[in-house]
Amino acid sequence: MTTSTALLLADLAGVAVFAASGASAAVAKRLDLFGVVFVGFVAALGGGIVRDLVIGEVPPLAFADWRYATTAAVTAGAIFWLHPQFARLRTTVLVLDAAGLGLFTVSGTLKALDAQVPPVGACLIGMITAIGGGLGRDLLTGEIPIVLRREIYAVAALAGSILVVLLYVLGHTGPLPLTAAVLLVFGVRLVALRRRWSAPVPTLHPPHPTTPTK
Structure with missing residues (x-):
């Protein structure tokens, strides 16, 4: 198997994982077949399209x-029909989702760098590639996007993008360094899930009661 074929298969595996994630969210909202396939398509390919x-x-x-x-489309359609069995594989899906996050982060950042995008812009594009589909999925299903809530998701993608840019600048773009970047995103995401890490949120205090005027 050539390197290009391996990368294509890995890319399509990531597409399938994110399509399954989007389709599952759509099934939970009781959308019809077209709605499930459409949300799955957006979840899988939205970030890459942007x-x-x-x-x-x-x-x-x-x-x-x-x-x-x-x-x-095929993955989302399969989830529509097989969602009761798929629901039992939640842990497996979370692991695969973390792997897809790492893969899309690295591929998106590299593609931006190859297009002569400056380093800061390439980091942002790499992150958007990884999280854009999830944003579209959550918006279409009426949820606050996961990347805007407490979970460590976008932060993991951004860290991976920064590492890829640093490796690129230093001339280390071989399979091993890039695999390390994928593993960084994958590892941060899984550890955050296991340890329930979260980004800080503001503390809201109830307003002080006002003294009525006479």
């Missing part, structure tokens, strides 16, 4: 390569 539009790659890969859209 990335390609930002760097000027038109049409986006999600539309230019039929394998991406087909993988997302």
Whole structure:
């Protein structure tokens, strides 16, 4: 198996995982078949579409390569019919979601750097590639996006993007350094889930009662 084939298969695996995540959220909201497939498509490919539009790659890969859209649609359709069995695999899905987060972070950052995007912009694009689909999924299903809540999700993606940029600047873009970046995102996400790490949130104090005037 060539490197390009391995990367394609890994990319499609990530698409399938995120499509399953989106479809599961849509099933929980009792959407119809079209709604489930559409939410799954957005969850799997939304971040990549935004990335390609930002760097000027038109049409986006999600539309230019039929394998991406087909993988997302077929996976989401399968979840529509098999969701009772799939619901038992929640832990497995969380692990695969963490792996997909790492993979999409690295691939998105590298693609931005190859398009001559400056380092700071490449970090942001890499993060958006990884979390954009989840944002679309949550908005379509009427939820506050997970990346805006307490869970360590976007922060893990941003850390991975920064590492990829540093490796790129230092000339270390081989398989081993990039695999280390994927593992960083994967590890941070899993440890955060296991230990229930969260970002700080503001503490809201109840208003002081006012003294009535006479």
